[in-house]
Amino acid sequence: MASTSSGTTAYLGIDVGSVSTNLVILDEHARVLGAIYRRTQGQPIKAVQEGLRELTAVIADQDVEIRGVGTTGSARHLTGVIVGADTVKNEITAHAVAASQVVPDVNTVLEIGGQDSKLIILRDGVVTDFAMNSVCAAGTGSFLDHQSTRLGIPIEEFGDYALRSDSPAHIAGRCSVFAESDMIHKQQVGARVEDIIYGLCHALARNYLNNLSKSKELLEPMVFQGGVAANAGMKRAFETELGVEVVVPAYHHVMGAIGSAILALELELAAGETNFKGFEVTGLNYETSTFVCDGCSNTCEVVRIKVEGKTLARWGGRCGKWELQDGAARKTRAKV
Amino acid sequence: MRPPDQIKITTPHMGNLHLLLDDLFGRLGVEYIKPPRSSTKTLQLGIKHSPEFACLPLKINMGNFIQALDKGANTIAMAGGHGPCRFGYYGIVEERILRDLGYEFDFLMLEPFSDGAWAFYKSFASLSAGLSIRRLWKILQVSFAKGRAFDRLRKRALMVRAYEANHGDTGRALKEAEKIMAGAGTAPEIEAAAAASLRLIDSVDQDRERDVLKVGIVGEFYLLLEPFSNFDLEEILGNMGVYLERCVWVTDWIAPRRDNKIFGYPKQMIEEKAAPFLSHNVGGEGRETIGSTVLFAERGFDGVVQLLPFGCMPENIATSILPKVQQKHDIPVLTLTFDEQTGRAGMVTRLEAFVDLLRARRGGRRIIAAPEPAPDRNSCAACERKHVSSCRF
16 A cells, blocks of 8 residues: 555545544545544644554555545634645535435535534535524533433443433523533433433433524535434434434444545646655644744734644645645745 | 813824814814824723723724823824713713823813703813814814815725725725825825825726726725724725725714715615615614615625624624615625624624525526436435435435
């Protein structure tokens, strides 16, 4: 396996979010050759390096040639600099692209991640509306994570617990503080833990719909993706709340990465045209630091990324004087 | 009040308002202490000394005042006003907090001209010895002409940035243009400077072939006018190749009759456009947000972005009505709420996705060109729409 040989044409997609870091390799028909899902644990660069290492192990028996790389997620720019991305796209577009690949006539995408949740409306393969919540913790995966720790039940088993319930406890879903005190109340008066967990799924689904679906027309086919889609209780809660079938794709947890790999594929780069720096980046030593610029009263915090002691990129200032990409200042504006 | 010759006056920052005030106070012969440009420090000071539930603009105002008083200002001028929005109480609350903090200053509440011409005149007369009504009127006229010229420069920059060939040229040209404008004194000088400075912005090297999107900006006035409060949203969108117009401008907002010379559509017309969706005043700019969105839609804009501070009642009312406007006029609207957070990544992500959406709607680039379905046992053709756990594409 080498990135420069003339093996199978392949595309790398990397989605670095607040909670998870996902990597996939697609072939030229957008089929998944390998997928990695791991926790970011607050260290995006390390997560990407480890993820790439795991990915090389997964595809070790295949001869692939990386023709293009896409990054997405909240650390998309950082990741893009480190691996050498050909396309850096926001996660809303990436998720929509992936969903319409899996279910070509998809009209609605429900996505719940660790730190935010999104609702994307598509018509004829085109995004026509979206909403994104990152203010309310009650509508995201982090809250489920927190509750799984509190209840001592691994998050992976939440779905099974929820499916064993036939009468979900009513949990207030508007705010995570209300929800937690409601859950504790239900548990102390003797409700079954299965019913509490399924009730929590319903609360989360309601919170999601109330926050995001405001006057949007939610039509079938409906795809549910993101880390939380692994929870079968959530799928059932959405189906009950909406009264429609909800599709959870096989690779629901890495859809952002799939989307960014497809975006790289769509660039139709010729061999050798990619910016990809190769799987060798897993062995390099990256250092990030921040400093406060005192050039004016804005006092911007500027981030500096060094590779093997040399400055690779800088960003964060409002005026642009520190902006640096691939060791060179950006002079001309990017083509739109 | 102090005698006029001892007054060192200050006001909050709001976009290019300080350029107009610099001129106005200069003509009145009052020393103007401009607060340092709003910064993270300003915001931190404001947050520390403001009620938690107050909206973002009040917190930035507080920071401006504290920094200006520390710089030597001894008189604060603040706009008053009324209506079902908290803004009318800003001045009162701000004065009390500053007094509690132990600052010594005079406080001048400027009530709108429409609330009483005499009180309006008296406020200005207290700043300038022997100021006649006639002279005040003349000063206001010429200062406002200059203020409008400043607004026109920023308006033109919003239109040009989307086309600029070299990153940052428009911003630099705008700075130069504002310098030219600031030097103009008499009415003929202002006229000449306005033309010269506009030409300077137009002369920015542009790529007119570029396929730009047209987006209208609506919402609460302070968020629209003060770039610090909206993370330079206009610059970010402009750099993405988006031609922008916004519905609120400094001189439009403070002009007594609200004929909106800069935006180009008088208040009455905006209200008529809003009427099918919202027929009465809900305070703030709620009705203007609806009406302006309709206007942008009718003019064939690709989309509209609405800005509001967290907890803004009038804009929240507008937000809940906008989906109807969106449906009826077939125009996408992106609503962005701002508070004291300092990370702008979330806003940039939404703006990028919104621009992708608008491009896709234009048909310039479909979100996805589905690759050939693979003739493979893993193919989806067999399982039809049942993309469940067994399916691997």
